[in-house]
Amino acid sequence: MRGVSVLLLWSVVDLSTQYVYDNVTIDYVPRQLTQFKEEHPKPIGVLTTTAGAPVDIRQTVTMNTDIFSNTYHMDTTSNSDVRQIPERTVHARxxxxxxxxxxxxxxxxxxxxxxxxxxxxxxxxxxxxxxxxxxxxxxxxxxxxxxxxxxxxxxxxxxxxxxxxxPVYLYRDPVDFAHFVRAFRRNPKTNIIDYTMIWDLISQRPDVLNNFMWLHSDYxxxxxxxxxxxxxxxxxxxxxxxxxxxxxxxxxxxxxxxxxxxxxxxxxxxxxxxxxxxxxxxxxxxxxxxxxxxxxxxxxxxxxxxxxxxxxxxxxxxxxxxxxxxxxxxxxxxxxxxxxxxxxxxxxxxxxxxxxxxxxxxxxxxxxxxxxxxxxxxxxxxxxxxxxxxxxHPKYTKVYNRDGQAPIRDNMHDAPVYYPNTFNGPEPIVDLSHPKVRKHMWDRNSVDLQPNSEFYNDILENDAHRQRLADNLAATLVNVDRHVVKNALSLLSMVSKDLGHRVTVSYKAAQERANAAAKLDAQTRYEPLARCVSLFAQGRLK
The missing domain is CATH 2.40.180.10 (Catalase core domain)
Known part of the structure; x- marks a missing residue:
């Protein structure tokens, strides 16, 4: 009996003093703050204002005080007002x-x-x-x-x-960038992604189609x-x-x-x-x-x-x-x-x-x-x-640019501000590897669907993959204006008659399912999907 008591005591002590992970990849994301505390057993320093003055604990609350005399409060509120900068036009996340x-x-x-x-x-x-x-x-x-x-x-x-x-870009004429971004972002009235805009642009700019086909394939x-x-x-x-x-x-x-x-x-x-x-x-x-x-x-x-x-x-x-x-x-x-x-x-x-x-x-x-x-x-x-x-910032810079909005780093101290000069400002190099001939490229305005055809017929490895591409493309056409759908199917048929046929058949089936679903309220419509997600979360759906 005494031996059992000793064994139980050892087990409790062991589990309370160490983490044991056997063949498990640790999810470190929720442990980030815990890790910080482990790396810094004590507070990392004295709280200050943005100007470096120590903050008295009574300044961390403002109830029943003169809030406009509280620098800590003013710093905190002002920072919340200006902490955002414009997000990227694309690739914001x-x-x-x-x-x-x-x-x-x-x-x-x-x-x-x-x-x-x-x-x-x-x-x-x-x-x-x-x-x-x-x-x-x-x-x-x-x-x-x-x-x-x-x-x-x-x-x-x-x-x-x-x-x-x-491995292929979205368009080849730089003037199309702004129009591409607008068409693929949210409709300015509905604020919802609108595939009528997307397919209308593609039908007018077919060079976009190759990337769109790659995107809707298994890749x-x-x-x-x-x-x-x-x-x-x-x-x-x-x-x-x-x-x-x-x-x-x-x-x-x-x-x-x-x-x-x-x-x-x-x-x-x-x-x-x-x-x-x-x-x-x-x-x-x-x-x-x-x-x-x-x-x-x-x-x-x-x-x-x-x-x-x-x-x-x-x-x-x-x-x-x-x-x-x-x-x-x-x-x-x-x-x-x-x-x-x-x-x-x-x-x-x-x-x-x-x-x-x-x-x-x-x-x-x-x-x-x-x-x-x-x-x-x-x-x-x-x-x-x-x-x-x-x-x-690169490892090394010596420039004649000066001033402007911070950060300006050392602002090139007192070096000359103009080039060329005779006062030992930074000098250019002679790059012997620089191309000896200036090259120009001229492009055709005509549409070439050969890369699209090659992707569909040669790069996609089997008919099952081709069918999944067709189904994915058809799904994007379901709520698209009819005349745009006609243009899209015509364009896809020019790439491959087989692709055009597959998308047409899949589109009609998807349209019938969408029409039937539209008669149901949202909760009823998505109930089968909710059950699948629930089973997936429980690990019962493999």
Whole structure:
């Protein structure tokens, strides 16, 4: 009996003094404040006003006092009034993390860029995951484009890659950006996503259709940010130390393995955890299962580019198989949380024009327009000195720019304010790798549906996948104006008669179900789905 008592006492003591996790991935998200307390057993300091004066405990309440003499109260209220900044026009919902890029292969024959040369070299970076359409507080599991923007802090300046999880862009004429954003966002009268607007735009701008088909295929909803490939999409010009040029497409391939969700799976997860993507990345880093991607580049020589039967600079299409070779550069790893989401993630500002010697960049008109657009957007959202914000600041800068809205950092102290000068202000370099020939690209205005046809007939691996694409497209047409539906079905039939037929059949069936459901009240209509979600939450629906 005494032995039993001793055993019970040991068990109680053991369970009360340690956490035991066997073969379980810890959910660190709800433990964030607990972890902070464990790291800081005592208060981290004395509470102060924003001017640094200690706050007396009697100032932390204002009942029956002169509130306008209470500086702590004035600081707190004023901060609440001004703490918001404009959210991004697109990709407003985001989550960021720090990491590094490591070179694993020698690519010096293709580019002189310091960041990509020297096997084993590591370059710090900050990455921001995002959803394309959702507002800042939106859920993450919708069928919309996901992104990962990456800022590498190289020895030669910041190098930014703005990546999407689909390998084809949404449009190819920069003038379409504003119209695209308006059509795919909420109707200004109803404040609801309106597929009549979306399909009407697509039928008038068919180059949008390829991305839309990718999005509504099985590739549309990744199973979290860690399990998606990401693509900067443009064709970049790169140069080696001899000034020789190559044209490349960069591709970041997930090392965890590509995985996607069906519409039903995404809806089920969203009903339980609308922050699923962010939680997955946060916990993976906390559990030291760091998200990582292999960086490859597809390569063509200028001579090869001149002999192609397609436009390799068109961001709405893939390069044709057999027209390029692929080499590996290195790997991208995210291994550290941002300590403060606003300071790092919300204030991060990415610009595809942030390039480095050895990577002069794309020559297409889309990219040229983006050079201006991103800078303009950052000035509106963060101010003219957004590059001086800590998360955006490069390792080294010497500029002639001065003054303006904070932060201004050292404002270049007392150095000369004009160039050229004879008083030893900063001087430019001579970049021997800079392209020796200025290249121009001319594009056709005609519509080319070949990439859409190739995607449907060759990239989609079987008829089951083709049918799921057709069903997903049909679902978006259910509440669309009839004349727009007619135009959409005609366009899809031009891509493939089989696709047009499948979508037409699926649309008619979906329309009949919608008409029947419309006769029911909302609670009755969604009761079967509610039962499925309940079973899913209980773990009884596999």
């Amino acid at each position: 985001g989550f960021g993390a720090h990491g590094y890029f490591e070179v694993t292969h020698d690519v010096s024959k293709y580019t002189s860029a310091d960041v990509f040369n020297g096997i084993g070299k590591k370059t710090p970076l900050f990455g921001r995951f995002s959803t394309n359409i959702q507002n800042k507080g939106g859920q993450e599991l919708g069928r919309e484009i996901k992104g990962l923007a990456v800022k590498l802090y190289t020895q030669e300046g910041n190098l930014d890659f703005l990546n999407l999880h689909l 549309g909803i990744p199973d979290g940010y860690r399990r998606m490939d990401i693509f900067p999409l443009h064709t970049y010009e790169i140069t080696n130390k001899h000034g020789e040029s190559f044209f490349v497409k960069f591709n970041f391939r997930t090392e965890l393995g590509l995985a996607n969700l069906t519409t039903a799976q995404a809806q089920a997860i969203a009903s339980q955890d609308p922050d699923y993507f962010t939680r997955d990345v946060y916990n993976s880093i906390a559990n030291k299962k760091y998200p990582s991607w292999r960086l490859d580049m597809d390569i063509m020589t200028p001579e090869q580019v001149l002999n192609l039967d397609y436009n390799p600079f068109d961001v709405t299409r893939l390069w044709k198989r057999g027209t390029f070779k692929t080499v590996t550069i290195g790997r991208l790893v995210l291994n550290k949380h941002a300590d403060n989401d606003f300071r790092d993630t919300e204030q991060s500002a990415y610009n595809p024009a942030n390039l480095v010697p050895g990577i002069p960049g794309p020559i297409d008109n889309m990219f040229r327009a983006r050079r201006f657009a991103y800078r303009d957007a950052h000035k509106y959202r963060l101010g003219g000195n957004h590059d001086n914000i800590e998360i955006n």
